[in-house]
Amino acid sequence: MYDPVIGMKGTENNAALVRGAVSNLWRNTLSRIPSVFGRLVYISSLRNSNNGRYEHHGLTLVYGEDQANRALKKSHAETFAEWLTFNLEQQKADLELYISTLPDEPRQVIQTWLKLAPYRNLIPTAVRGVERKVYISDLNVVLELLKNAYAAGDPGRGASRSQ
Incomplete structure (x- = not known):
């Protein structure tokens, strides 16, 4: 095979x-x-x-x-x-988990990612077409949701890590 x-x-x-x-x-x-x-x-x-x-x-x-x-x-x-395979809610939760492991402030990470789109470099080289578009579209939506959540001051979000 x-x-x-x-x-x-x-x-x-x-x-x-x-x-x-x-x-x-x-x-x-x-x-x-x-x-x-x-x-x-x-x-x-x-x-x-x-x-x-x-x-x-x-x-x-x-x-x-x-x-x-x-x-x-x-x-x-x-x-x-x-x-x-994750729906947007699962992607958002998974991305929040990942961001929580980073040393940088979540709000700063999200703002930087929206500007620089480093997540585009995570796509396997063989991926083309629809899968690539879905991934990028989903990430943009999830990042906008997270940006809004952190900007709105959700409890536990946007607060300094030293608190």
Whole structure:
């Protein structure tokens, strides 16, 4: 069977190695990140912006460069797909959870994201068309909702983290 991430070379052995690397990544890293959006940020940070390949020292040592790249690419696609299954309310809650883990003030994060749109860099390279548009549209809506919530002074929002 052909998998666009794993490809055809090496077939079963290749697929088994990628599954092992994906499992290793989940067990040792991704399962410790409390939000899906946080996982998306983490995996995206492993993608080299110059060549599009994913780089993870630990996975590369155990599985080799190609298998590590494939495992990370697969995990990125799966995490992105999981985020897209969320409705806006779930996305908002997940994004709030992620933002709560950041050292910066939530209001500042939201304002900056609305200006710079760094979340566009979290999209897997293979994603095109409708999925890309839905993701960007949903993020814009969720960020506007959060901006309004923080601006309205909802309890617990917009307050200094030192309080």
